[in-house]
Amino acid sequence: MKSVLNAHADKAKEILASIASQFQRDYNQIRPGMNQFPHQDFMRPTSIGNYLSSLDDYAEKIYGIQTGVLWPKIWQILDENDRKSISSIKLNIHVCLNLSVLLSIGFILVGLDALEQSSIVISNNLSWQVNWKSILILVLILLFIRISYALALSYTSGFKEKIEILIDLKKSDFLSKIGIKVNSSYEERKIFKYLNDSYIFQQELPFIKYE
Numbered sequence: 001m002k003s004v005l006n007a008h009a010d011k012a013k014e015i016l017a018s019i020a021s022q023f024q025r026d027y028n029q030i031r032p033g034m035n036q037f038p039h040q041d042f043m044r045p046t047s048i049g050n051y052l053s054s055l056d057d058y059a060e061k062i063y064g065i066q067t068g069v070l071w072p073k074i075w076q077i078l079d080e081n082d083r084k085s086i087s088s089i090k091l092n093i094h095v096c097l098n099l100s101v102l103l104s105i106g107f108i109l110v111g112l113d114a115l116e117q118s119s120i121v122i123s124n125n126l127s128w129q130v131n132w133k134s135i136l137i138l139v140l141i142l143l144f145i146r147i148s149y150a151l152a153l154s155y156t157s158g159f160k161e162k163i164e165i166l167i168d169l170k171k172s173d174f175l176s177k178i179g180i181k182v183n184s185s186y187e188e189r190k191i192f193k194y195l196n197d198s199y200i201f202q203q204e205l206p207f208i209k210y211e
Contacts, residue, residue, distance in 0.1 A: 047153055047156075048093075048097075048152060048153055048156045051153075051156045051157055051159075051160050052156065052160070054160065055067055055160045055163055055164070056068060058163075058164050058167070059071070059167055059192075060196070063167075063171065063188070063189055063192045064189045064190075064192045064193035064196060065192040065193065065195060065196035066196055067163070067167070069195075069196055070167065070171070070174075070192070070196075071163065071167065073174055074166060074167055074170045074171065074174055077170060077173060077174055077177055078166065078170065082166060085162065086159070086162060086163070086166075089155055089158055089159045089162065090159065092151075092152075092155045093152050093155045093156055093159060096148045096149070096151045096152035096155060097148075097149075097152045099144075099148040100145055100148045100149045100152065103141050103144050103145045103148065104145060106141055107138060107141045107142065107145065110134060110137050110138055110141065111134075111138060113134070114131055114134040114135075114138070117131060117134075171188070171192075172188070175188070175191065
């Protein structure tokens with residue numbers, strides 16, 4: 001009886017090990033894509049919203065400090081080229097999104113006009129004709145909406161990556177600016193965690209000496 005139980009136990013261990021191995025393989029495959037999305041509590045209904053929400057999580061996940069708290073301080077020590085690059089990307093995002101909104105309004109107006117023309121034909125018992133002009137305009141508007149939103153999404157992705165890279169590159173420079181020296185990434189994370197919880201740090205820091 002004992003030998004039978006041992007055999008079943010060994011078999012169960014093999015099955016559990018196989019499941020754990022498969023889970024690890026699947027996790028390793030999807031892990032790179034998970035970094036593009038925020039925590040599930042902060043998921044947004046659009047891709048652009050998820051990119052920006054994921055950016056909010058970035059610094060806290062890695063350095064223990066909220067991106068919204070650290071980034072304004074990093075911005076103050078950036079050189080002119082980096083600032084111009086970020087401002088340009090933000091402008092492109094706004095232009096593409098505004099264009100998408102305007103095109104959507106145009107799509108609605110053209111669609112309403114086409115419906116109105118159809119109702120006139122039906123109410124007057126006129127012969128039905130396909131309004132190819134309106135259909136073509138609607139198709140073109142949809143195409144341009146898709147293109148403008150895709151561009152906005154691409155710019156947002158680039159914006160997110162740019163901010164993350166600058167945080168990685170400039171975080172140590174910022175600590176040096178305020179007179180803090182660190183000897184390891186562990187020590188750096190502890191300092192950022194402390195600063196994140198500090199009310200004073202979340203205010204303006206006029207004592208930073210900028211070059």
